[in-house]
Every structure is written in structure tokens, then in C-alpha cells.
Amino acid sequence: MTLSHAVRHVLAGALATYGDQPRTVDLLRRQLVRLDEPLRVAIAGKVKAGKSTLLNALVGEAVAPTDAGECTRVVTWYRNGPNPRIVMYPKDGGPAPLPVVRRDGALEIDLGATPAERLDRLVVDWPAQSLRATTLIDTPGVASINSGVSDRTARFLEPDDDTPTEADAVLYLMRHLHVADAEFLESFRDQGVARATAVNTVAVISRADEIGAGRLDAMFSARAIATRYRTEPALRGLCQNVVAVAGLLAHTGRTLRQAEFVALTALAGEPRESLDAALLSTDRFLRGSSADPSVETRRALVRRFGLFGIRVATSLIRQGTRTPAALADELVTRSGLGELQRVLQVQFGERRDLLKARSALLALDSVVRADGDARGLGRQVERILAGAHEFAELRLLSALRSGGVTLPAPLVQEAEQLLGGTGSAPAVRLGLPEDAPHEELRRAAYAALRHWQAQAENPMFGRRAADACRTLVRTCEGVLARAEFPAAGATMGR
Ligand SMILES: Nc1nc2c(ncn2[C@@H]2O[C@H](COP(=O)(O)OP(=O)(O)OP(=O)(O)O)[C@@H](O)[C@H]2O)c(=O)[nH]1
Ligand SMILES: [Mg+2]
Numbered sequence: 001m002t003l004s005h006a007v008r009h010v011l012a013g014a015l016a017t018y019g020d021q022p023r024t025v026d027l028l029r030r031q032l033v034r035l036d037e038p039l040r041v042a043i044a045g046k047v048k049a050g051k052s053t054l055l056n057a058l059v060g061e062a063v064a065p066t067d068a069g070e071c072t073r074v075v076t077w078y079r080n081g082p083n084p085r086i087v088m089y090p091k092d093g094g095p096a097p098l099p100v101v102r103r104d105g106a107l108e109i110d111l112g113a114t115p116a117e118r119l120d121r122l123v124v125d126w127p128a129q130s131l132r133a134t135t136l137i138d139t140p141g142v143a144s145i146n147s148g149v150s151d152r153t154a155r156f157l158e159p160d161d162d163t164p165t166e167a168d169a170v171l172y173l174m175r176h177l178h179v180a181d182a183e184f185l186e187s188f189r190d191q192g193v194a195r196a197t198a199v200n201t202v203a204v205i206s207r208a209d210e211i212g213a214g215r216l217d218a219m220f221s222a223r224a225i226a227t228r229y230r231t232e233p234a235l236r237g238l239c240q241n242v243v244a245v246a247g248l249l250a251h252t253g254r255t256l257r258q259a260e261f262v263a264l265t266a267l268a269g270e271p272r273e274s275l276d277a278a279l280l281s282t283d284r285f286l287r288g289s290s291a292d293p294s295v296e297t298r299r300a301l302v303r304r305f306g307l308f309g310i311r312v313a314t315s316l317i318r319q320g321t322r323t324p325a326a327l328a329d330e331l332v333t334r335s336g337l338g339e340l341q342r343v344l345q346v347q348f349g350e351r352r353d354l355l356k357a358r359s360a361l362l363a364l365d366s367v368v369r370a371d372g373d374a375r376g377l378g379r380q381v382e383r384i385l386a387g388a389h390e391f392a393e394l395r396l397l398s399a400l401r402s403g404g405v406t407l408p409a410p411l412v413q414e415a416e417q418l419l420g421g422t423g424s425a426p427a428v429r430l431g432l433p434e435d436a437p438h439e440e441l442r443r444a445a446y447a448a449l450r451h452w453q454a455q456a457e458n459p460m461f462g463r464r465a466a467d468a469c470r471t472l473v474r475t476c477e478g479v480l481a482r483a484e485f486p487a488a489g490a491t492m493g494r
Helices: 003-019 022-035 051-058 147-155 179-187 218-230 245-256 258-268 270-280 283-285 295-318 323-335 337-349 353-370 379-385 389-402 409-418 438-454 463-484
Strands: 038-043 076-078 085-090 097-098 100-105 106-108 119-126 134-138 171-172 201-205 241-244
Touching: 003 022, 003 218, 003 353, 003 379, 022 353, 038 179, 038 337, 038 353, 051 134, 051 171, 051 337, 076 323, 106 201, 134 337, 171 270, 171 337, 201 218, 218 241, 218 389, 241 337, 245 295, 245 323, 245 337, 258 295, 270 283, 270 295, 295 323, 323 337, 337 353, 353 379, 353 389, 379 389, 389 463, 409 438, 409 463, 438 463
Parallel strands: 038 134, 038 171, 076 119, 171 201, 201 241
Antiparallel strands: 076 134, 085 097, 085 119, 100 106
16 A cells, blocks of 8 residues: 555544544545645745745746735745635635736735734635646745744644644745754654654755855855755754755746846946946945936846846856847856755655655644544554655654764765655666666666665664664665566555
């Protein structure tokens, strides 16, 4: 039985067991429906970390309002839907539609007379390819002076006994590694079931272009910092990966307009030294050294590109980028968006079923605990968690990263890769090219199996290291089975 089957089975059993409790039945039904829905990824972080801008970059359209505004203080869901639609869900009372208004290409959300505090959430339906597999959830900034807002986000991300977590995975944005960021990450580390894994979190160094005061090599520095953070003890056990992204550059690149290209081309024609000097500060740039582009255009460019973006774009045009499409591609490439999308695909997309199963088990676990497991379902939940090899792999991955299990250094990287740390496909786990021939996959899987079987017998290893090796042996057996019978997929409880 696959993990998804097992979870459906236990949920169906729970529905029958709790049939006399309408609220629980409702909660369990929603978990069943949720298993088939797109993955829910929440974007969290401090106030002004660039959350809404990055969401827009991922969608490829300005759907999430940025900067001030009442609606940035409400948890807002962006789902794929056939027609644009905005619905607000007050804490008390029924849902109410809001008008869909676009101004200057951006969606405007006007709450009317309703204060943000009275809302539970906003749900925006938007036809967008990028929202098909993933529903994105924009959350208000945490650790703000307005603690009401951060409470709302914390409540949303950290389930309590009544309301299990709504997000399957979290993208945590930070401008610099800050104590409060680590504490926050720590606080939403898995609770209860499937504990001690950072399986559902990816950290992002956001507004990465601002690192190094907007110098042309800013993204290079930001990537170096991300690489360092990946091995930082404070972060290693808390998230799957760390990437650096300039969300503003990515979003503007994906929505670049002809008029902007024209204005940037005019700027690129200015003497390089005077433009470089003007780009040292917004004030200087607005004052400008020539009348073209106008102050209004300059202001709009700063808002859309940032000083770094203007510097990169003009330098690309000077070097021969001739069309808006070519410039747009370059900006997106430099923004780091592609790397983030790749990481999201590997860490979240490929683990969709696992993350969904985990969310459902968390919800069921909270139901079971609420009545002290009076109806005896706790053991079934535990059995899935203990029996599903997918969870064992994640626990081990997390233990290796946080130092909870130690293996000799040369084995660690190989173990992390085999466990799916860089991707779940058999070839990736074995460190082979994705198009490696079948026979090579099989041979490598077999060699890995023999290797970890031998390690599991290593008398120098303590009990935890030996257990880790046995988990890896099972992983190799699974990879070998998938190499031999590619259609079989991952199974549990073998
Ligand atoms: N230079 C630069 N500025 C950015 C970037 N991302 C966002 N900003 C700017 O930072 C400000 C805040 O961006 P938002 O996307 O609204 O940030 P947020 O985290 O959603 O803010 P709240 O919802 O209010 O907490 C805006 O003025 C953005 O233009 C970026 O990658 N680079
Ligand atoms: Mg926002």
C-alpha cells in the first residue's frame, strides 16, 4: 500500500469512528479533499521581507499587493481558478465577494469598511499556470511592532489542537540571518507527529540585490551567503535548503514593458560614470543628469527595478541586449528565481504526496489527542509514521543535518543524496545524470545497496549510526526496485 493509500484508509476509518461528532467529521472530510488539492505553500517572514513581491514573481503577475495597505495584514490565499475572483472570509459571518480591480497591471484588494482584524482570510482565484500545482499563501510579517499581525501569522503556521496547520510547506524569507528568524524557524519545526524534520521549509535570502549596497556583483555575494547558511548549524536542522533571490528583479523581469525598455535604453546612452554616480542613491538618480527619462519615469523605474535592477539593466543594454524579451530573460536569470523554482520542485513538488500525507496525519493526530485517544486511532497513526519508509528517510535526513546522527564525513554527503536531499528521482539519488541508461542505474543501485549493507555491519559504528545505515539499506532496496520496475513507485511497509 502506498503512503497516500494508507493515509486515506486511516482517514476513512476515523470518519466512521467519529461519525457522531459533526465538527470532527467536517475537519476530517476537509483533510481527505485536501489530499487531492494542489500543494499549499505559505510565504512567511518579517515585515517588508519581500514576501508579496516574491509571490508575484512566482505567479508571473502582480496579484499580491505590495507595500502598505490593510490587506497586507491578512492571510491571503492565491489559487488557480478559471476566473479572477476575490472572497473574504470574516471570523464571524459568511464569506463575501470583493470587487476585482486591476490598476496599472496590479490587482488591488479593497477591504471596504472591514478592518483586517475581523478577517480570517482572503481567497483569490486567479487563472495562472504557476498556481496549478501549488496554491501560494501570503502571510502578514512576523515579529512586527504590531504583534497582533505576527500573532495571526504564528497562529496560521503553528497548529494548535483545534486548528491543524493549513500550509503543507513554508517558504521562509529573511533579509539577513537574525536571531528572531532562527527562533521563528525553530518554533514552527514539526510538532507532534513526523517531528524533528525540517522537511517542509525552504529558507530564502530575499531582497538579495540589496546585499553589498546594490553593487553589480550583489547577487554573487548573496549566493555565497546562501551557501554558507546551508551549513550554518542554526539553520541546517531547520530548513531543507537556503537560496538567494531578488524578488523585485524577478517580478519586473517577468512583467517587463516596452516603455521601460525604452527608458532604460535612454539611460544606457548616458555617460557611464555619471549614471553610476547617480545610481548611488535614489535621490541622486531622481535628480538625474538629463531630462530624459523624466522624474516620474525615473521614480517608476526605481519602484519596479530598484537601483540594482536599473544598474544591471542598463549595463546589459550597453553590452548589446537589444530587445525587451532578451532583457527580461537576463533579469530573471540573474534574480535567482530559476534556482528557487528548481529547489521548490525538488523539495516540495517531488515530495508532494509525502507533504500532503504529513499534513493529514498532523490533523488526525490533533483529533486523536484532543480526546486522549479515547477511540484508539493513535496506534494507527503511529504505525503509518513508523512504518512508512518515506518518513524514516526524512527523519534521518534531518538527523544527519542537525548532527543528531553522525556518520564518518565521506559517507554523509552520499547518505543525504541517497535519502533524496537533492531530489527524489532514482538517478539523482545515485548521483547519476537524469538520463542515465537503465542498466547503469541498476548497477549503481546494486553497488550502493552492497555498500550500505557492509556499513550496517561496521563494528565501529554506534547503535544510531548502525540504524541509519539500515535505513539507507532500505532506501537502496527501494531505489533498486524503482530502477528495475520504474512504474512501481515508492511503497511503504515493505
Ligand atoms: N531592492 C529590492 N526591493 C524589494 C525586493 N522585494 C521587495 N522589495 C521592496 O520591498 C518593499 C516591501 O515589499 P513587499 O513585497 O510588500 O514585502 P512584504 O514582505 O510582503 O511586506 P509586508 O506584507 O508589509 O510584511 C517594497 O517596496 C518592494 O518593492 C527585492 O528583491 N529587491
Ligand atoms: Mg506583503
